[in-house]
Amino acid sequence: MHSFVRSAALATTFLAVPFLHPAAALAAEAPTAEAAAPAAAADDQERTSVGTGAHDRGGEIVVTARRRQESSQEVPLAISVVGGEHIDATGSFNVGRLQQLTPTLQFYSSNPRNTAVNIRGLGVPFGLTNDGIEQGVGIYIDDVYNSRVASATFDFLDVAQIEVLRGPQGTLYGKNTTAGAINITTNQPTFDFEGKAEVSLGNYNFKQAKAAISGPLSDTLAARVAVSSTSRRGTIYNVVTDENIQSQDNLGLRGQLLWQPTDALAITLAGDYSAQDANCCGSVYVRTGLTQRALNRQFAALSAALGYAPPSTDPFDRLTDLDTNLKAKNKIGGASLRVKWDVGEGTVTSITAWRFWDWGPSNDRDFTGLPIVALSQNPSQQDQYTQELRYNYSSDAIDFVVGAFGFYQRIDTQGTEAQGAAASRWSIAPSNALSNDPSVLNGLVAYNSQYLKNTSAALFGQLSWHITPELTLQPGVRLNYDKKEGYYQRRVFNGQGQELILDGSYTARESAQLAIYTPQEISPTFSDWNFSYDFTASYKVAPDVLLYATYAKSFKSGGINQNGVPVDGQNNPILESATVKPESVHHYEAGIKTQFWDRLATFNFSIFRSDIKDYQANVNNGQYGVLRGYLANAGKVRSQGVEVDFSVRPSERFNAYANGAYTDATYRKFVDAPCPPELSGGTVVTGSQVPGAPGVPGALSPANCDISGQRLPGVSKWSFSFGAEANTPATILGKDGEVYVGYDGSVRSNFSSNPSPSAYTWVDGYSLHNVRAGFRTEAGLNVYGWVRNLFDENYFDQLFVGPGNTGLIAGLPGDPRTWGFTISSNF
Template identity: 25%
Template sequence: MKKSIKSVALGATALAAGLTGLAHAQQPDVITVTAQKREQTLQEVPIAVSVVQAETIQNAQIIDALDLQSVVPALRVSQLERSSNTTFIIRGQGNGANNPGIEPSVAVYIDGVFRPRAGSVLSDLMGIERVEVLRGPQSTLFGKNATAGVVSIITESPSFEWGGTGEVTFGNFGATILKGSVTGPLNENVAFSLSGSMNQRDGYYENSGPGGDFNDRDRYAIRGQLLMLPTDNLELRLIADYDEIDEQCCGTDRVTDGAAGPAIRGLLGGQTSQGDFAYRIATDLPNRNQIENSGISLQADWELNDNLTLSSITAFRQYDDFVDYEGDFTDLDILGENIRGLDVSTFTQEFRLTGDWNNRAFFLLGAFYSDEDMTVEDARIYGADSRAYVDILTGGALAMFEAPLGFAPGTFYAEGGGTRFTAEQTDEQFQIFGQMDFNLTDRLVLTAGLAYFETNKSVDFTNVIRTNPFSDLNFVQLGLGSFLQSAGVNPNDPTQVGAFAASQPAIFNAFVNASTTFNSVALGNGGVLVNGVVVDPATGLPLANPLLDFFQLGLQPLGALTPFPNSVEDGQTNDSDWPYTLRLAYDATDRTNVYVSYARGFKASSWNLTPDTRPNTADVAALRAAGELAADNALGLPTVVNTAEALGVAGNQRFARPEITTTLEIGFKTRFSWGSLDVALFDQTIEDFQSSIFQGAGFAVVNAGEQTSQGLEFDSTINPPAIPGLTFTLSGIWMNAEYDSYPGAPVVTGSPEDLADGVANGVGDLSGEDVAGIPEFAGSFGVQYTRDFNGGEAFFRADYQYESEVKLLNNLPDDITRSVNTINASFGVNLDNGLEALLWARNLNEDEYYTSGFPTTLQAGSFSAYPNQPRTYGITLRKQF
């Protein structure tokens, strides 16, 4: 055996201790990564990967995963509505967050263990050795959901030398952060480490309602590890962790104020959130998010001989997420209860066999298994002010329709009415994978990797309680029924309806093929009111269905919900695929290499587990025939469900089909005596991107047909020889992303994209359009200067984050944009006795931009957005021993 694991661990500990004093005086030439599940240098690994080391995390005051994007331009981390609603995006690709059934496209691993939900990685970064951000599809070697890339967080392993740290931070907004760790030997074969953190901060978003200010911090975390070396060739690493979050998040700005705003403020005496980065919000309920996240894992590495190593990672994780949040974004009680509970239990097992074949080839063979059980509990309930709010918007029209439709007075929008459901999903995945590096010559390496995925999901969405008859009404059908009655036709007699349709096809089709603008606004366009119907005085043809005013105002937020499995939908998806990687890498010199690769990534089908889930259009007729279609009042008309489906509004998918990403990449890496440069050019195609977009009254879950992006990325470091201690870093990404095919996309109602087909229904064809939210250029520039003095060293660090201006989302107006120009800075002193002090500021220049946005709930024509975090600053004191 070349060297035992135990001797390597002991030797590494001693070496690390001896080099501590040289950490700044000597710039390391080698950065070790495990991007291919084995140790390699950053220089030799032929993958586009960014590495954030412990020193950068500490000196730049990178507290949690959200802060990583300030130093990795290709990575974006967005937090919306609540703490757990966090999305990781790489190269413009990422999803998940607010819809529990849609898993992320960016896989996050901590110490080799997959984290199934972004909310499980929000605790403070403590005891971190490094963070690796792998860009592009990584499905060949990583078990789940790596179509866009991987964020791999590696923590510090226990040491056989006693040591530890204690840290306290005080900052504005009353911030107090405590961190501590201790490590050392329990005996000659077992070492341990224990680390913990607490992060508390007042909210910076002033709230005039109950529950306190928004965007606060209240987090705790603890992690314990054992490193066991029972024999010279076996290493065991046991990790247990627990973290907890209890916060109010996230505050919003009202960017565009529609007609509902004056009604809320003037006629009902309510308040809405303010705009222009005022950081003020008005609510009647707390926006509470409680998260508990825990897990245990065991990694075993067994050196079978000098050339073979068998590894196993066994893990069990539990994730609980409870949300009680403000859904109407006012201090009125319009939406009374808005609750969601999420329980996710996950077991994963991975085996890997790695080997070196006579120094001519390196191989990795493995298998991965995942078993996940998830329960979603959801309640969307109308509050005490909901009826009054709708009456003001509609002139008291609700009462006019209750009795004729057979409902008791006060039924529509009654306090306590709404939708409650419990959904359960089981997700079982099996993967086998292999990858081999063939050394064709001393400098030329061919890599071939192949994996087989099989994913089976089963959903039970049958526990549904609905006390919400108004949102079940089909105003297209009811409007036609009213008109038919005025014409002497019985709308419940298919024979009479069919005869009228045959004799008056223009009138009939005007109703059946109505758009959302086929409402009473036509009165202002030359129409006249005849028998309750707006008609063209010249032709007598109907111009409008006045009942569509309800839908146009966004007053059907909870549409008809058909439970499943049922006789048509079995609630199951079974997906399989063969992701692969092909790569050729050439070492041009000892310090320069180039590579070209082509990779395919795969993510299985995702179910829409929200109150907005609908049967796929192709299943509606069969459900109607079986009598299982919710709120079916067809009146002999074509197969439609409720008003939204009748108007063709996007979002009637029960589940999204698998997502496939293919990427061609050409890379160049070089190291020189005073710096480094990594460059990657990529051409990426995403087929059936799983999109979940909030439309103001629900989530539109669709597959975006095809999205392509071409770009160039670079990471560079410069250490000017003439100025020892000075380091410059420059990273960036140029990217052009567009939809090659995206019919049926959610867009702004009434926008040019919406009206292109002559129907205003919030659905458009974005084929050929740029993908919103992805800047043409994003970059990060950093500088650090370190100077030794008698008894220690001092350093100054600053970094600048830039993103070019871009439209925020496709379903927001064009003038709601985002651009980033943020400066962070820090100044620190590290003494030889282990004492350290750091003064820091993030967003020092008080840059203002929106992270994301949405059409405001129940307020058609209004749009809201999430402002970025304002300037924060503080002092950190640390003691190492």
């Protein structure tokens, strides 16, 4: 029924947009023109797409961060703006690539579901996704909130501009966001006929194509259709299946219909559909590190006993031997209706939207070629409904926005986890005779059923009071209600199909099986009201110099554990762990925004600090079973730092930019955190016993660890991006235009790839360098070649701790050097 309703809704939306035939199809993975900050977004309700080049002499970057159009230099908050041309030019076709241009943005993805998008180190816990909490970074596409972070893994489709807003945004946006927001604006239907098409080819069989066409259907009706397709073979070779994994296979479609009967009223109906079907997602062997588990139960001894060796001990050979079928089918789409109506001195905006998400995975959770975990998959389906209504008013004395927001989400997940023929020898102590009987664990399976109902409603508003032309005071408030209802059930069956029941009386065989998978059933719930507020003061020292300071008291809604909870000595669920408290955030920020040299140069500086109480952390318990991680509250977390953005365009022939960030994000108080692998695996201490030294086999292990003062995962202290482009007039094959050369680079220092920092999971810092060169004409033709990761640097996107405290560390290498060619045309 869900599938039928979804198909019907999408079909209705797309059929509403008549098919327009583009002159040529398709788009680019890499480089085009402007290398500095981007062109401004067009007015999405005007009859023609209008924008001012960001680096034209005296030009401005127009943003909608405060729900009205204004120069980015007039907005008293830290904001990074990337235009559509710059996205194409740098090959930043999804959020993962975007982080190379915006140093304070962090993106990590082991697969589309297990994706984290953070700003300044804050947003969602690092590790496996738990549907029971909110994301701290809101992702908005044409004003529509996307609750699934998986949407960040898709290609950008016909994008005009992306704004990355840093810091709490709850008093201006529908869904509360404590870390920031990514505000994506697509190109809108136009009343002048226009189109664009690009196609790119590269190594690794890379193919990417994009096309968009827009124009009038009548004096009051306009339509726009866009399509995108990306494919590439994988960068890791699986010696078992003779396949390349980590491939790309993306398809995106978007249709929009704009009805503008008067200058005061504009109604936009939009529908989109995106699908991924990659041979993904896997890992490679990286290293081992000694834990406190008995030596004969660590990776080296267990591998030797089973006659196993990884295909390579050099992870940058890019070889793996994963023996479980890999699958990462991901579909996201929906429809929206946006009404914008100018009423008197203000504007009423209504956005009604429905989104869906279907996730069909299959993973190898033991990270080896051994049949230990034979199957691991947790397919999910989501439907989301949102309604936002707001009123904007602007005058010489005051500007304000007030709004109401409603949200409902339903997620259903069906999980299957199964053990394989090598599981008994790997997971049962060698001193136990059952370890030599493969049938004890072979075929042991856990079936998970879960659902989440998530409802929230909010009233929000923000006022800008212009006391003088130079001084503005800006208070904002938000009242929010959240309710979450969940259900989780795990049923366990042995290899003979018999269900294991918790009745307190078990044979040795059943005890060994229950140590892997334990039946569980819980129905966690959470509800709460929250009030948050912020206050900003800004002062124009000079026409092009703005000072500002902000204080915000914000929150992130509490949550429920949707992946199961820990159990006590009698295997009963510890219900106190079923819910997590809301995060309480105190945020402080100050900055300066300047333009000089006749506005040919821009320099912005910000300093910030966020103090979070009851930070929602991901806790991993090292088991092979279904309970791979759950949520818990850390006592206190702090993120503080400075950010600098600079761009310059002294002439039409040259532009350059440099952005940098120093981020100090640490646990201030987390005394009962999960221990890193070097302090795990041994007999847990009791009473006055003293834990052993890290990495000593057979030593006593602490029940938990105090990681206060240590760095949050995924955060580099130093991060930079920089680039430049130069061009010169030229005539080629009778076409007048310009030859150009562009460069973009990024550097980041090391970061922890485990929720509790471990000596084994620090990812070394690295730098990436991308170049492009080509020829473009004023008529819109652009032909160029590009190279990404020019020096073929070896680096990791992420490292993973293998289950069971065996000391195995697996990893996901970043992309090697890639190169290709692109041809594009605007008409």
